[in-house]
Amino acid sequence: MQRVGDSLPVKWTLIVLALVLTALVLVVPLIEIVRQALAGGVGELLDNLTNTYTLSAIWLTLLIAVITVPLNVLFGTVLAWLVTRFRFLGRRLLQTLIDIPFAVSPVIAGLVYLLLYGRNGWLGQWLAGYDIQLMFAWPGMVLVTLFVTSPFVARELIPLMQAQGRQEEEAAVSLGARGAQLFYRITLPNIRSGLIYGAILTNARAMGEFGAVSVVSGMINGVTISLPLQVEQLYQDYNTVGSFVSALLLAMLAVLTLVIKGLLEWLAERRQQRHSKVAEDV
């Protein structure tokens, strides 16, 4: 039976149009990054990759991710457990609050941290008394990244856990399962793919965050410059090759993120097909 848009000319016109536009909008930029990074040859690429400033930027970027991802995975899981397994006053409000970082411009995220922890901020003044400075230093960059990436895991898990319901867990409890056992045996296997997906999204954003981090970084060479900030700094200094070498690293991370995401979806699809096949056989 024919559906709308099934006639061959229409179908192929639309497919070709979508492919051409996607190539122009999304693929050409990816190719351009590689081309610009290699503009000075492989030697220059390697030089830029291994210079002290790039290495320290890579190190800082990894440090931010290593702190941010586990904390937000933990928080996202706890929050998802809380809002999908219990009903309580303020549940809706909590869910709305956690979405705020999505709505807030990254620049504003940086600004509010500067206002709070900066030299004139409420907490900043108090901390300065103990000689602790969070802003224009790496801890501040970690804090804003925590803010910006806080919703990712919860947003993946909440719909998933809501759809699964709490019957399985209630059954386990009635059979005598305790907290940790319940989580590792029942909950975790059910939410694993959502959790991994949320974690890689958090990771991609944590390593790639620019606006929020640039506001609180202070741009101290070799100290508070993460990879995305280095991309900007070198670009402003007209070191195009250097800038695109760092950009290439981040672009490879982005592509890797997409590949993992595609793989997870493919695995989930296959599992579902197998399940429905089993159901048919039964």
Place this chain on the structure above:
Amino acid sequence: MSKPRRILPGFHLSLGIALVYVSIILLLPLGSLVGQLADLSWARYWSIITDPRNLASYRITVLSAALASLFNMLFGLLCAWVLVRYTFPGKRILDALMDLPFALPTAVAGITISTLYASQGAIGQWLGFKVAYSWLGIVVAMAFTSVPFVVRTVQPVLEELPASVDEAAITLGASNAYAFRRVILPFIWPALLTGTGLAFARSLGEYGAVIFVAGNMPYKTEVTSLMVVTRLQEFDYPAAAAIASVVLIASLLLLLVINIYQARFFRRIHGNQHV
């Protein structure tokens, strides 16, 4: 009234962790913005947010975001349609690519678009008009960073549309174009509008991708988020906070409208069912 019995463990622990975390990471910093604003007199606040340079930046931001969202409405609909309705070689790759703008850091997108669309750039040299360092560059950067919104909101809804619906329309004699306009479009319209609204909201706050392409000329190509950063670099925190509050209120209002609209739409579709 009896206390509700909770069967599953961990209520108090998870509530405690969530509240502490939300307070430290979200509420306290956002509260400091309110605190900073409270130090400003109303007259001073008003004079900052209606400063001509800021007013120009609102106009540029809103217009560019609107154009970028319009592009994404059409492009996103096309891609969602192609991905849901047809099978063709490379479909999986196309599907995966749609998320690229979320995975690619905005600074990387910014320098790449700027290089591509510069007058000597790989794309720019073929165009007869200026894109990079003009407001068109802002539109291109905003369009790039918000590509996934429309695709990813329309795609699941289009998948839900039963085959029988458009088969019935065609059997009853409707042309393809007519069936699309009168049967399919009304069905996906709320999702399309929601996705476009989200893309618009994202574009309003976009900073990383835009600043590299815009040229950042006062009154001409300065976006509002750049104005916040400019004031911050001058250590004029009250002004930065005041401008930020305008962006923040606009995007929160927009999100509220989108959420209300979405809730109404879902109630209409799922009417009596318990979802």
